[in-house]
Amino acid sequence: MELTLIESSLLGALIFCFLIQLYFSLFVHLKLALVKIEPIAESGRKPLSVIICARNEAENLRQYLPVVLEQNYPDFEVVVVNDRSWDGTRDLLEEFSKQHKRLKVVTIAEGEKFIAGKKFAVTMGIKAAAHEWLVFTDADCVPASPNWLLGMQQPADEKTEILLGYSPYLKRKGILNALIRFETFFTAVNYLAFAIKGMPYMGVGRNMAYKKSLFFKNKGFAAHMHVPSGDDDLFVNAHATKRNTEICFHKDAHVWTEPNTSFRAYLRQKKRHFGAGKLYKGKHKFILSLQIIFQFLFYAFFAALMFFKPAMYIALGVLGLSIIIRCFIYPRLLKRLNYGKLSIWFPLLDVLLFIFLVFNAIVSIFVKKVTWK
Structure with missing residues (x-):
């Protein structure tokens, strides 16, 4: 199967984002699943x-x-x-x-x-x-x-x-x-x-x-x-x-x-947290930004590849592998952290959470004033 330059570039970017995602899942979050x-x-x-x-x-x-x-x-x-x-x-x-x-x-x-x-x-x-x-x-x-x-x-x-x-x-x-x-x-x-x-x-x-x-x-x-x-x-x-x-x-x-x-009260709470996050140490903001940016790019590149029929099957395989790995780690953590009943909804909630975080980040840019109570 021959791929065009655009398809190859998009697939390369998708796989790179997947590897970044894999790092956080396997070398950071998995530690919490395995620690005594x-x-x-x-x-x-x-x-x-x-x-x-x-x-x-x-x-x-x-x-x-x-x-x-x-x-x-x-x-x-x-x-x-x-x-x-x-x-x-x-x-x-x-x-x-x-x-x-x-x-x-x-x-x-x-x-x-x-x-x-x-x-x-x-x-x-x-x-x-x-x-x-x-x-x-x-x-x-x-x-x-x-x-x-x-x-x-x-x-x-x-x-x-x-x-x-x-x-x-x-x-x-x-x-x-x-x-x-x-x-x-x-x-x-x-x-x-x-x-x-x-x-x-x-x-x-x-x-x-x-x-x-x-x-x-x-x-x-x-x-x-x-x-x-x-x-x-x-x-x-x-x-x-x-x-x-x-x-x-x-x-x-x-x-x-x-x-x-x-939803309004929850959004107001997240705005406060988002505002505080801007004052984190530089290295922490960098790491946390990497997580959300590369997750966003992963879905963006995947969506783009759906318009290229030869490459879309590889993209679907990468997405499937990502879901399998994440379903191996996070449902185990959900049980460990008292949220075991959410395990069956993990793939859906994972996508919904990502959409909400992007939405919240955009809204927080325009809304400045927040209070405690």
Whole structure:
């Protein structure tokens, strides 16, 4: 079968994109599928502080805060920062304070002298924390088990300053929920696998931990206080290294989170994350850009080759091989990360996620203003 110069060039480009895709699948993500999951410690080593920032989260706090307060850990406190709420959060926290000695409430009142935004709330919570090891989660989150803090406690190696956890979204009805869970899965696979590879670049504030001294040594969020998001991923991106960072994704240490229920709310959330990503270190932006660009080019070259009948069969073979390899790796990871039921929908969700990421990137160029709540 003879190919024209155009067909040969397109096929060569398609295969090159496939090889780049193969690198991330086999030499980065597969590491997470094969790494041994360490058992959770049976006892707590040192006291710790859990920090939760809440803005109009009365209903979520009522439902989920007791699960945090009743963790199977010998010495811990829970610091809840009430950030200018008006939905009854203050009264609820006062009620909980009478029942739980572990609970410490920090209230931020409405007023011009206060800096709006989650980073200020997080900073106030850290200042109020009594212990060196800080574990972070959100008001709409619930630990997967009573042993969550045993998994997220200070690792035995004192050189570890950052611990990256995992936070899947709860299952709800509809394709949007499936897309949200699948996108969260791929984000987690990426940051956890790169951390294993020795290049940690982000974490999620719904389930992560670090030392209080690390926060103040690096002047907290001063470098990016002007950015609405990034209290979690930008901090990790700036200060996580191969030597000071570990991960924990034992199933008992997962933290489940309430997902967005509207496409608009989800899109607004992703805009915030996209804006923070622009401030990542250069090498991290380069690697992450490679992933999305070459995935886009892979599909673009494949689509172009469908107009050339002799070459289209080779292109279909490359696509088929790509799907087979990815179906060998990612369904295994889906089960490992508590999303096993999405495995049968993997090929469809893979394409839908790619389309959404491209759409979100385009929209984010034109929409600048984002807020926390």
